[in-house]
Amino acid sequence: xxxxxxxxxxxxxxxxxxxxxxxxxxxxxxxxxxxxxxxxxxxxxxxxxxxxxxxxxxxxxxxxxxxxxxxxxxxxxxxxxxxxxxxxxxxxxxxxxxxxxxxxxxxxxxxxxxxxxxxxxxxxxxxxxxxxxxxxxxxxxxxxxxxxxxxxxxxxxxxxxxxxxxxxxxxxxxxxxxxxxxxxxxxxxxxxxxxxxxxxxxxxxxxxxxxxxxxxxxxxxxxxxxxxxxxxxxxxxxxxxxxxxxxxxxxxxxxxxxxxxxxxxxxxxxxxxxxxxxxxxxxxxxxxxxxxxxxxxxxxxxxxxxxxxxxxxxxxxxxxxxxxxxxxxxxxxxxxxxxxxxxxxxxxxxxxxxxxxxxxxxxxxxxxxxxxxxxxxxxxxxxxxxxxxxxxxxxxxxxxxxxxxxxxxxxxxxxxxxxxxxxxxxxxxxxxxxxxxxxxxxxxxxxxxxxxxxxxxxxxxxxxxxxxxxxxxxxxxxxxxxxxxxxxxxxxxxxxxxxxxxxxxxxxxxxxxxxxxxxxxxxxxxxxxxxxxxxxxxxxxxxxxxxxxxxxxxxxxxxxxxxxxxxxxxxxxxxx
Ligand code: DCP
Ligand code: MG
Numbered sequence: 001x002x003x004x005x006x007x008x009x010x011x012x013x014x015x016x017x018x019x020x021x022x023x024x025x026x027x028x029x030x031x032x033x034x035x036x037x038x039x040x041x042x043x044x045x046x047x048x049x050x051x052x053x054x055x056x057x058x059x060x061x062x063x064x065x066x067x068x069x070x071x072x073x074x075x076x077x078x079x080x081x082x083x084x085x086x087x088x089x090x091x092x093x094x095x096x097x098x099x100x101x102x103x104x105x106x107x108x109x110x111x112x113x114x115x116x117x118x119x120x121x122x123x124x125x126x127x128x129x130x131x132x133x134x135x136x137x138x139x140x141x142x143x144x145x146x147x148x149x150x151x152x153x154x155x156x157x158x159x160x161x162x163x164x165x166x167x168x169x170x171x172x173x174x175x176x177x178x179x180x181x182x183x184x185x186x187x188x189x190x191x192x193x194x195x196x197x198x199x200x201x202x203x204x205x206x207x208x209x210x211x212x213x214x215x216x217x218x219x220x221x222x223x224x225x226x227x228x229x230x231x232x233x234x235x236x237x238x239x240x241x242x243x244x245x246x247x248x249x250x251x252x253x254x255x256x257x258x259x260x261x262x263x264x265x266x267x268x269x270x271x272x273x274x275x276x277x278x279x280x281x282x283x284x285x286x287x288x289x290x291x292x293x294x295x296x297x298x299x300x301x302x303x304x305x306x307x308x309x310x311x312x313x314x315x316x317x318x319x320x321x322x323x324x325x326x327x328x329x330x331x332x333x334x335x336x337x338x339x340x341x342x343x344x345x346x347x348x349x350x351x352x353x354x355x356x357x358x359x360x361x362x363x364x365x366x367x368x369x370x371x372x373x374x375x376x377x378x379x380x381x382x383x384x385x386x387x388x389x390x391x392x393x394x395x396x397x398x399x400x401x402x403x404x405x406x407x408x409x410x411x412x413x414x415x416x417x418x419x420x421x422x423x424x425x426x427x428x429x430x431x432x433x434x435x436x437x438x439x440x441x442x443x444x445x446x447x448x449x450x451x452x453x454x455x456x457x458x459x460x461x462x463x464x465x466x467x468x469x470x471x472x473x474x475x476x477x478x479x480x481x482x483x484x485x486x487x488x489x490x491x492x493x494x495x496x497x498x499x500x501x502x503x504x505x506x507x508x509x510x511x512x513x514x515x516x517x518x519x520x521x522x523x524x525x526x527x528x529x530x531x532x533x534x535x536x537x538x539x540x541x542x543x544x545x546x547x548x549x550x551x552x553x554x555x556x557x558x559x560x561x562x563x564x565x566x567x568x569x570x571x572x573x574x575x576x
Contacts, residue, residue: 001299001300001303001304003303003307003310004088004123004303004306004307005127007084007087007088007091008080008084008127010083010087011079011080011083011084014076014079014080015076015080015131017072017076018073018076018077018080018131018132019131019135021069021070021072021073021076022069022073022131022132022133022135022136023139024065024066024069025066025069025070025073025136026136026139026140026143028062028063028065028066028069029066029140029281030140030143030144030147030281031062032059032062032063032277033144033147033273033274033275033277033278033281034147034151034274035055035058035059035062036059036270036273036274036277037151037268037270037271037273037274037277038051038055038270039051039052039055039056039270040268040269040270040273041268041269041270041271042270043055045268045269045270073131073132074132076131077127077128077129077130077131077132078128080127080128080131081124081125081127081128081131082124084123084124084127085120085121085123085124088120088123088306089116089120091310092115092116092120092306092309092310093116095309095310095312096112096116096309098314098317099312099314100314100315100316100342100383101341101342101382101383102315102316102342102343103312103314103315105342105343106312107308107309107312108189108193109193109196110189110190110192110193110195110196111189111192111193112309113192113196114185114188114189114192115302115305115306115309118185118188118302119185119302119303119305119306120302120306122295122298122299122301122302122303123299123302123303123306125295125299126295126296126298126299129292129295133288133292134292134296136285136288137285137286137288137289137292138285140281140282140284140285141163141282141285141286144278144279144281144282144285145159145160145163145278145282147278148274148275148278148279151271151274151275151278152267152271152272152275154257154261155254155257155258155261155267155271155272155275156275158250158253158254158257159250159279159282162246162247162249162250163282165246166243166246166247166286169239169242169243169246170239170243170286170289170293173235173236173239173293174293174296174297176235177232177235177236177293177294177297178297178300178301180228180231180232180235180297181232181294181297181298181300181301182301182304183228183232184225184228184229184232184298184301185298185301185302185305187221187224187225187228187229188225190221190224190225191218191221191222191225194217194218194221195218198214198217198218232294233294236291236293236294239293240287243283243286243287243289244283244287247279247282247283247286248283250279251276251279251280251283254272254275254276254279255272255276258272258275258276315342315384316381316383316384322399322400322401322402322404323395323399323400323401324400324401324404325392325395325400325401325404325405325407325408327408327489328392328393328405328408328489328490329358329393329489330358330359330392330393330489330490330517330518331355331356331357331358331391331392331393331394331518332355332356332379332390332391332392332490332518332520333354333355333356333390333391333392333394334352334353334354334355334375334378334388334390334391335353335388335389335390335391336351336352336353336387336388336389337349337351337352337353337378337385337387337388337389337390338350338351338352338385338386338387338388339374339378339383339385339386339387340386341374341383342383347386347541348371348374348541349371349374349375349385349541349542350540350541350542351388351542352375352388352541352542352543353388353543354534354536354543354546356518356520356534357518358393358489358518359516359517359518360518360519360533360534361518361519361521361531361532361533361534362518362519362520362521362532362533362534362535362536363521363522363523363528363529363531363532363534363535363536364376364520364521364522364523364535364536364538365522365523365524365529365535365536365537365538365562366537366538366539367539370538370539370540370541371538371540371541372494372495372522372538373413373414373494373495373522374541375538376411376492376494376520376522378390378397379392379409379490379492379520380405380406380409380411380492381397381402381405381406384397384398392405392490407486408488408489408490409488409489409490409491409492410430410482410483410484410486410488410490410491410492410517411483411492411494412476412479412480412482412483412492412493412494412496413479413494414494414495414496414522416472416475416476416478416479416496417479418463418470418475418478418479419463420462420463420464421462421463422457422459422460422461422462422463423452423455423458423459423460423461423463423478424436424439424459424460426463426478426482427439427442427443427459427478427481427482427485428485429482430442430481430482430483430484430485430486431485431486434485436459438485439459439481439485440459442481442482442484442485443478443481444511445481445484445508445511445512445514445515446477446478446480446481446484446508446511447477447500447504447507447508447511448474448477448478448480448481451474451477471499472499473499473500473504476496476497476498476499476500477500477508479496480493480496480497480508484511484512484515487515487517488515488517489517489518490517490518490519490520491512491515491517491518491519491520492519492520493519493520493521493522494522495522495523495524496521497509497521497523497528498523498524502525502527505525505527505528506527509528509531525566526549526562526563526566529549530549532548532549533548534546534547534548535547535548535549535552535559537552537556537558537559544558545558545559
């Protein structure tokens with residue numbers, strides 16, 4: 001919690017103003033029972049109307065001051081709370097952007113979303129409440145106690161017994177509540193997760209008729225959330241009557257002892273009334289407490305979750321003295337690279353070594369799960385190899401600035417990922433200052449220009465979330481265009497032409513030839529592999545064969561088999 005509170009620093013002036021206003025409001029509240037006592041003892045009991053009017057007027061004036069302090073306090077408290085939330089979110093977003101994939105294993109997306117929204121809101125609320133009422137409650141209790149002692153210490157003794165009892169009780173409730181609310185936030189994570197998955201898989205769910213199953217799953221987790229929240233709230237609600245009971249017993253004692261003392265006439269009626277007034281104010285303060293504790297327990301759980309993200313260790317960071325890459329020729333070397341995904345025990349790449357000269361085209365073939373995508377992800381350093389090293393132009397990737405490296409690489413992941421926004425905006429992802437003509441050139445090379453101009457608003461057409469209104473092949477070509485637009489020195493196409501027909505694909509590849517970049521292309525098609533300077537056959541994380549098409553046709557039975565099966569298919573296709 002303290003770590004989160006340091007985010008208040010820039011807004012501390014507003015926070016102090018809010019606190020001062022709160023203190024003014026509080027003082028008025030504390031003075032009022034004194035004034036009531038005065039009115040009774042000096043005014044009513046003495047039958048002196050002018051005293052009643054004078055002190056009555058004073059009370060009215062003080063109440064007005066308190067009222068306006070309260071309103072202004074709310075304004076400043078809200079200002080600090082909202083700004084704090086904003087700064088925390090900004091910091092979280094920055095941190096998450098720098099996360100490596102290993103970090104995402106620890107923090108699933110849904111959990112990050114809950115942390116950035118709901119958890120921040122909880123903290124925001126507690127800061128608002130803190131400046132508005134949180135301090136007021138304990139101060140009101142302490143102040144009431146002191147003033148009560150001043151008014152009549154014998155009667156005030158009763159408080160000295162009750163208050164510790166209440167405080168111990170509250171501490172117990174608070175510890176328990178904290179645990180319960182932490183679990184509420186976790187349940188909320190799960191609900192978000194299920195919701196997110198079922199929205200992403202909407203089409204699949206419909207196609208497989210899994211609707212009832214998904215709804216049931218959702219009901220299940222939201223029911224858990226409901227029950228966890230309910231039991232946490234029940235605890236808090238139960239605290240309230242218990243508090244009221246203790247405080248009411250306390251008031252009964254004051255009345256009882258007060259009556260005895262009144263009969264012995266060593267006390268005035270006004271004093272008893274003031275003390276009772278302080279007792280009721282304390283009761284309100286205590287019941288405010290149970291509310292505050294609830295919010296505080298929640299906020300504490302939330303702030304821990306936020307700090308977890310902010311303090312997560314990022315395992316893939318630039319070395320301090322990373323070399324900047326002014327230019328890249330495009331040579332890529334793997335030296336005895338073995339790799340396993342973070343947190344996994346099995347190696348998916350085993351002792352891979354190869355050297356690719358600038359401008360060469362490499363085709364990577366292999367069955368599914370062989371490790372093709374895993375090899376490619378190491379080149380823009382999305383992961384570090386577990387053993388061995390990857391070099392570009394003879395420099396170890398670990399020694400070059402990550403941003404510089406990635407700027408020179410065009411990467412199209414296996415699954416084309418587009419963002420909601422216009423076609424233009426999506427292309428500009430590759431190069432933020434791209435001109436329209438640059439975009440058009442890249443789109444033409446990726447054979448998508450005509451499709452785009454046929455769209456309703458051409459390059460300004462809005463794509464739905466994840467490019468939902470495009471076909472698979474269109475998405476692929478758009479992501480290829482996005483990679484081409486930065487005129488990369490190394491281009492990586494991870495099966496990014498799989499949905500294209502042979503003719504279109506060969507046009508795309510012809511266009512890419514002009515870019516004179518080193519090209520890594522994962523493909524299943526021999527027609528594509530044929531064009532490559534080097535073909536690598538991957539199986540089970542190892543390179544099992546490499547060479548040109550002609551060499552492999554001579555030396556590799558496996559390659560010949562693939563060639564044979566594809567020519568058979570070709571023959572079949574030409575029949576139909
Ligand atoms: N793997 C993993 N964690 C990931 C991605 C993959 O554990 N985040 C595993 C699954 C496979 C192995 O790594 O057993 C190799 O996966 P690749 O994605 O590299 O396999 P391919 O790209 O060759 O397969 P495909 O042709 O299906 O794309
Ligand atoms: Mg793959």
